[in-house]
Amino acid sequence: MPVTIKDIAKKANVSVTTVSRVLNNKPDVSEKTKSKILKIINELGYNPNGVARGLVLNRTHTIGLIIPDIRNPFFPEVARGIEDKAKEYGYSVIYCNTDNKKEEEKKAVELLLNKRVDGIILSLSMNNRDELDRIKKQGCPIVQIDRKVPDANYPTVTIDNLISAYNATKHLINLGHKYIAHITGNLDTKTGQDRLNGYKKAMHERGIHISQEWIIEGDYSKESGYKNMKRILNLKNRPTGIFIANDLMAIGAYKAVFESKLNIPEDISIIGHDDIELASLVNPELTTMAQPKYEMGKHAARLLIQEIEGSDQDNNQNILLNTELVVRGSTGGVG
Amino acid sequence: MPVTIKDIAKKANVSVTTVSRVLNNKPDVSEKTKSKILKIINELGYNPNGVARGLVLNRTHTIGLIIPDIRNPFFPEVARGIEDKAKEYGYSVIYCNTDNKKEEEKKAVELLLNKRVDGIILSLSMNNRDELDRIKKQGCPIVQIDRKVPDANYPTVTIDNLISAYNATKHLINLGHKYIAHITGNLDTKTGQDRLNGYKKAMHERGIHISQEWIIEGDYSKESGYKNMKRILNLKNRPTGIFIANDLMAIGAYKAVFESKLNIPEDISIIGHDDIELASLVNPELTTMAQPKYEMGKHAARLLIQEIEGSDQDNNQNILLNTELVVRGSTGGVG
DNA sequence: GTGAAAGCGCTAACAC
DNA sequence: GTGTTAGCGCTTTCAC
Numbered sequence: 001m002p003v004t005i006k007d008i009a010k011k012a013n014v015s016v017t018t019v020s021r022v023l024n025n026k027p028d029v030s031e032k033t034k035s036k037i038l039k040i041i042n043e044l045g046y047n048p049n050g051v052a053r054g055l056v057l058n059r060t061h062t063i064g065l066i067i068p069d070i071r072n073p074f075f076p077e078v079a080r081g082i083e084d085k086a087k088e089y090g091y092s093v094i095y096c097n098t099d100n101k102k103e104e105e106k107k108a109v110e111l112l113l114n115k116r117v118d119g120i121i122l123s124l125s126m127n128n129r130d131e132l133d134r135i136k137k138q139g140c141p142i143v144q145i146d147r148k149v150p151d152a153n154y155p156t157v158t159i160d161n162l163i164s165a166y167n168a169t170k171h172l173i174n175l176g177h178k179y180i181a182h183i184t185g186n187l188d189t190k191t192g193q194d195r196l197n198g199y200k201k202a203m204h205e206r207g208i209h210i211s212q213e214w215i216i217e218g219d220y221s222k223e224s225g226y227k228n229m230k231r232i233l234n235l236k237n238r239p240t241g242i243f244i245a246n247d248l249m250a251i252g253a254y255k256a257v258f259e260s261k262l263n264i265p266e267d268i269s270i271i272g273h274d275d276i277e278l279a280s281l282v283n284p285e286l287t288t289m290a291q292p293k294y295e296m297g298k299h300a301a302r303l304l305i306q307e308i309e310g311s312d313q314d315n316n317q318n319i320l321l322n323t324e325l326v327v328r329g330s331t332g333g334v335g
Numbered sequence: 336m337p338v339t340i341k342d343i344a345k346k347a348n349v350s351v352t353t354v355s356r357v358l359n360n361k362p363d364v365s366e367k368t369k370s371k372i373l374k375i376i377n378e379l380g381y382n383p384n385g386v387a388r389g390l391v392l393n394r395t396h397t398i399g400l401i402i403p404d405i406r407n408p409f410f411p412e413v414a415r416g417i418e419d420k421a422k423e424y425g426y427s428v429i430y431c432n433t434d435n436k437k438e439e440e441k442k443a444v445e446l447l448l449n450k451r452v453d454g455i456i457l458s459l460s461m462n463n464r465d466e467l468d469r470i471k472k473q474g475c476p477i478v479q480i481d482r483k484v485p486d487a488n489y490p491t492v493t494i495d496n497l498i499s500a501y502n503a504t505k506h507l508i509n510l511g512h513k514y515i516a517h518i519t520g521n522l523d524t525k526t527g528q529d530r531l532n533g534y535k536k537a538m539h540e541r542g543i544h545i546s547q548e549w550i551i552e553g554d555y556s557k558e559s560g561y562k563n564m565k566r567i568l569n570l571k572n573r574p575t576g577i578f579i580a581n582d583l584m585a586i587g588a589y590k591a592v593f594e595s596k597l598n599i600p601e602d603i604s605i606i607g608h609d610d611i612e613l614a615s616l617v618n619p620e621l622t623t624m625a626q627p628k629y630e631m632g633k634h635a636a637r638l639l640i641q642e643i644e645g646s647d648q649d650n651n652q653n654i655l656l657n658t659e660l661v662v663r664g665s666t667g668g669v670g
Numbered sequence: 671g672t673g674a675a676a677g678c679g680c681t682a683a684c685a686c
Numbered sequence: 687g688t689g690t691t692a693g694c695g696c697t698t699t700c701a702c
Contacts, residue, residue, distance in 0.1 A: 002473055004695055005696065006696095016696080016697090017672070017674080017698080018672060020696070023697095027671095029672085033672085045472070045473075047448050047449055048695085048696080049449075049695050051386055051451045053695080053697075054386045055384075055386050055387050055390050055678050055679065055695080055696075055697095057678085057697070062450070069415065070405070070415055070418075071412060073612075075411075076405045076406045076410075076411050077406055080404065080406050080432060083405075083431075083432055092429050092430075092431065092450070093429065094430075095414070095418060095429075095430055097418055110382070111427060114383060114384075115386070115397070115427070116386045134380075277408075278613055278616055281589075281613060283617065283618035339679055340679065340680065341680095349688075349689085350688065350689045351679090351689090352681080352682085352690080353689075355680070355681060356688090364687070365688090368687080368688085384679050384680070386678090386680090387680040387681090388681075389680095390678090390679080390693095390694050390695065390696090391679085391682085391693075392694085393694075
């Protein structure tokens with residue numbers, strides 16, 4: 001139905017080869033033929049078939065992106081970074097949301113492999129190394145983002161979560177807090193583990209004993225922050241500070257605090273993690289550790305495309321980005 | 336490099352046709368051959384080449400999504416709705432961000448057409464009807480979402496912005512306000528125009544004269560809300576209520592109000608539009624008109640795929656969804 | 671400077 | 687039930 005390279009060739013009285021040459025800016029075409037062909041291409045509104053091209057070149061100029069949920073405020077920023085960098089190199093991106101379900105992750109990988117994307121950027125649930133290996137076996141380059149599947153030796157763009165959590169906790173300690181709780185992330189993820197360990201490290205380093213009940217596992221959702229904060233607030237010895245593994249949970253926690261008629265930071269200091277847009281819009285504004293999200297996306301796309309195009313030297317780069325402490329109104333001195 | 340249908344055929348001592356048959360669950364294959372082939376497919380880890388399949392079937396099972404910016408909190412919800420419905424039908428989606436730039440919109444359309452997506456869902460800037468026609472000329476189904484390019488007769492999923500803005504304004508009027516300003520959206524979009532007209536309609540209906548300086552054009556960004564609210568607050572006769580065309584601007588406006596040492600809603604009532612997640616997280620919580628974003632995405636994907644698969648009766652459906660007034664803390668009676 | 675022909679991996683007549 | 691063959695729209699080798 002749509003016009004093909006053959007139609008152009010026929011109308012121009014040349015072979016498809018010649019048309020293909022001008023399409024791809026190859027040399028060895030006379031100026032005259034070239035302009036004639038170009039004119040006809042324009043007239044007929046010809047749009048080359050990328051699928052056919054993909055079949056012969058074995059390149060789709062498409063990359064896949066596997067993330068838990070685009071509605072999680074972390075990902076739109078990252079995704080936009082990826083897209084912008086990808087576009088720069090002439091690639092576009094297919095999204096797959098998995099809700100952290102292994103089954104969905106598997107499906108997504110299959111789908112993308114089947115679509116013959118040139119590479120995949122992914123943020124998988126922790127114990128899903130199998131998928132990574134499956135992709136690699138198919139010869140499809142990958143870059144992990146945000147989360148690193150343990151022991152999986154593939155290029156990764158992450159932040160140093162341990163140091164970041166360590167710094168967050170130290171911020172509270174430096175303010176004089178000693179009773180510091182932690183609502184963790186999903187402990188099936190390395191991110192969650194690292195942030196927990198950073199918290200522990202800071203506490204141990206200052207010789208502060210951690211009461212068992214101070215550590216509660218969350219799942220990164222607002223509801224989880226709310227629910228777990230309720231539990232924290234009901235402890236006999238209520239902590240005066242808390243490090244919450246992401247901002248979304250911290251914002252859920254706000255609600256729990258307000259419902260208890262307590263004040264932030266007077267009664268409890270809260271520090272979050274990620275610096276999502278929301279963080280500066282709640283009241284009091286949330287102290288948090290800022291992730292360079294957009295930049296993470298750009299780095300990941302660059303790494304991946306360099307690997308695809310074989311122009312990287314070191315194909316197992318790990319990019320570790322630093323977070324930055326953003327002090328706002330939700331943390332203060334003790335009592 | 337990867338294993339092809341030929342490899343399977345050879346190893347199974349059958350023709351590629353037969354393999355293709357079992358791949359596509361076609362009849363006329365003996366159980367015995369079938370299971371033999373299936374076994375080999377498994378052993379070799381065969382993954383069918385979707386590109387090749389796409390070429391012969393003229394179907395990629397991919398749809399394109401053209402939006403201004405995935406970081407705009409409106410779109411992740413919509414996008415997720417689209418993806419979920421698309422997945423249900425076996426489609427995946429390619430994203431393109433345009434920042435509302437005509438040039439980028441054009442590029443995105445070209446790209447998607449070139450990739451031979453089976454259909455496109457888009458939210459274009461107002462005066463870009465050309466692109467729509469270009470797509471249609473290529474025989475590619477489209478569905479507009481959120482914004483409708485005027486006079487373009489293509490299926491559309493929108494909310495009734497005029498009625499919605501009318502209801503928002505009436506909410507303020509009902510609270511006793513008479514001096515009601517409006518920060519508009521981008522007036523190059525029909526959405527922006529409709530919301531403006533809804534505001535005017537409500538005011539006229541109640542016989543309230545609209546002072547020229549009450550209407551200021553914004554661009555949907557937080558900064559724009561901040562900046563324009565500053566101007567409103569500096570008016571000699573400060574309005575007591577304001578309808579702001581989207582929540583993001585409303586939240587920017589909050590900052591302007593607080594900087595002026597004024598209170599919401601005591602000094603000025605604010606009603607936004609969209610009900611983004613943020614709306615219930617700011618302080619005071621924002622009164623707004625809730626859009627069924629996720630549902631909009633689902634509707635759009637369903638419409639598009641029905642058109643692609645030719646299973647729709649009426650191929651020019653316009654789905655007009657209603658918003659709902661969500662009264663929170665940012666609106667109150669007059670002083 | 672240009673063209674003929676093969677082939678990318680698959681599906682779909684059609685024949686047997 | 688199964689195989690042969692042509693062909694989807696393009697690129698690329700090789701020949702002229």
